Amino acid sequence: MVRILNFFCVALMGFSILALYHVSEKTRVAHMELNQVKSQIAKERGAIGVLETEWQHVASPDRIQQLASSRLGMADSASVQLSSFDQIPRRGGEPAPLNNSPVHNASAQLPAAPPAPAPTVPNM
Numbered sequence: 001m002v003r004i005l006n007f008f009c010v011a012l013m014g015f016s017i018l019a020l021y022h023v024s025e026k027t028r029v030a031h032m033e034l035n036q037v038k039s040q041i042a043k044e045r046g047a048i049g050v051l052e053t054e055w056q057h058v059a060s061p062d063r064i065q066q067l068a069s070s071r072l073g074m075a076d077s078a079s080v081q082l083s084s085f086d087q088i089p090r091r092g093g094e095p096a097p098l099n100n101s102p103v104h105n106a107s108a109q110l111p112a113a114p115p116a117p118a119p120t121v122p123n124m
Helices: 002-058 061-070
Strands: 078-082 106-110
């Protein structure tokens, strides 16, 4: 009886060793994958930094203003246009909005604001 009990204890110890080795190996593999993901995240953050820098250059207000004035011929003045609801295209035979109440045509063009004077510094 003692031999059988000793055999089961040794077998149980062997299975425990194999289970611990399996868990240890899974942990090692997961740690390697984690290191790979961390390095990939660092590379992506670097790429995002480069893209943000490029976007700041491309979307800078001075550059947009220069492109608008030189290539598109847009002036520095704001314009507002109002139109009649009757001129808006409608789908099918829908009735005009707002019970056909008249809205007058109007166009307005606002001049550009003059540049603000530079602040003066008093001499002491």
